[in-house]
Amino acid sequence: MDVISMIIWKDHYTTIFRSALYETTSTVISTDDCVIVVDPNWLPQEIADIKRYVDIIRKDRPLYLLFTHSDYDHIIGYRAFPDAKVIASGAFGRKPLTEKKQIIEEIHTFDDEYYISRDYSIEYPKVDIVIDGDGTTVDMGQTKLTFYQAPGHNNDGLFTVIEPIGLFISGDYFSDIEFPYIYYSGYEYEKTILKLNEILSQFDIQLLVTGHGNPTKDSSEIKKRQQESLHYIYQMREYISAKNEKGITDLIKNCRFPRNMKKFHHHNRLLIEKELEN
Numbered sequence: 001m002d003v004i005s006m007i008i009w010k011d012h013y014t015t016i017f018r019s020a021l022y023e024t025t026s027t028v029i030s031t032d033d034c035v036i037v038v039d040p041n042w043l044p045q046e047i048a049d050i051k052r053y054v055d056i057i058r059k060d061r062p063l064y065l066l067f068t069h070s071d072y073d074h075i076i077g078y079r080a081f082p083d084a085k086v087i088a089s090g091a092f093g094r095k096p097l098t099e100k101k102q103i104i105e106e107i108h109t110f111d112d113e114y115y116i117s118r119d120y121s122i123e124y125p126k127v128d129i130v131i132d133g134d135g136t137t138v139d140m141g142q143t144k145l146t147f148y149q150a151p152g153h154n155n156d157g158l159f160t161v162i163e164p165i166g167l168f169i170s171g172d173y174f175s176d177i178e179f180p181y182i183y184y185s186g187y188e189y190e191k192t193i194l195k196l197n198e199i200l201s202q203f204d205i206q207l208l209v210t211g212h213g214n215p216t217k218d219s220s221e222i223k224k225r226q227q228e229s230l231h232y233i234y235q236m237r238e239y240i241s242a243k244n245e246k247g248i249t250d251l252i253k254n255c256r257f258p259r260n261m262k263k264f265h266h267h268n269r270l271l272i273e274k275e276l277e278n
């Protein structure tokens with residue numbers, strides 16, 4: 001199975017697949033009690049490879065799909081796993097129908113854009129296990145999941161810590177290739193990434209998996225990513241208040257994919273400007 005070129009990480013419990021698109025990750029966690037698939041994505045062949053892998057390793061264990069948030073790239077593979085139970089935040093499940101439809105429309109737009117056909121239907125996930133609150137736990141035998149709400153990037157993010165393996169799944173936070181992408185709230189984003197302090201003090205984190213980019217085992221690297229995200233938000237506020245255009249531009253001067261990423265940076269700027277006006 002290691003011929004699958006998508007696999008960028010494999011240890012006893014965790015296999016991380018990464019799409020050719022946006023370095024988006026799909027994680028498969030395998031314990032004695034269950035198999036959990038996180039955000040299977042993007043392209044049909046990539047999702048088929050993940051599915052094949054899960055079929056081989058699963059045996060008779062229950063299968064769960066964990067969605068870190070409802071951005072369309074993260075839910076695009078939902079119906080490729082029809083017998084999985086879905087875990088997501090309360091905000092994810094309670095999203096108004098019009099917004100759910102809009103997310104589905106984004107998937108269809110993407111597929112039309114690139115002439116992509118899929119052998120499963122495109123649907124917004126129905127949530128079986130709804131997670132509200134911080135520190136909420138779900139036990140599956142010896143496998144214990146602890147959740148924290150993670151709004152800011154969008155409004156329905158969820159952090160998950162899986163014990164005893166010490167895995168922290170953060171969705172679109174703490175990426176090493178993306179600065180904060182803030183679609184919902186800069187203040188919520190800030191509060192969310194500060195929850196890392198509690199997580200690191202409560203759990204023995206062995207591996208951080210982000211929605212895009214590279215995983216890390218290194219706790220100083222995890223903290224560094226948190227500090228860089230905080231720095232980005234604080235500096236953005238300061239430069240906006242000081243009308244420092246060069247400061248704003250230079251904030252992402254070392255980013256990896258500038259032609260695309262500057263659009264997200266500009267969007268952040270507009271959102272934070274609005275927040276500072278209020």
Ligand SMILES: [Zn+2]
Pocket residue numbers: 071073074172211212
């Ligand atoms: Zn994403």
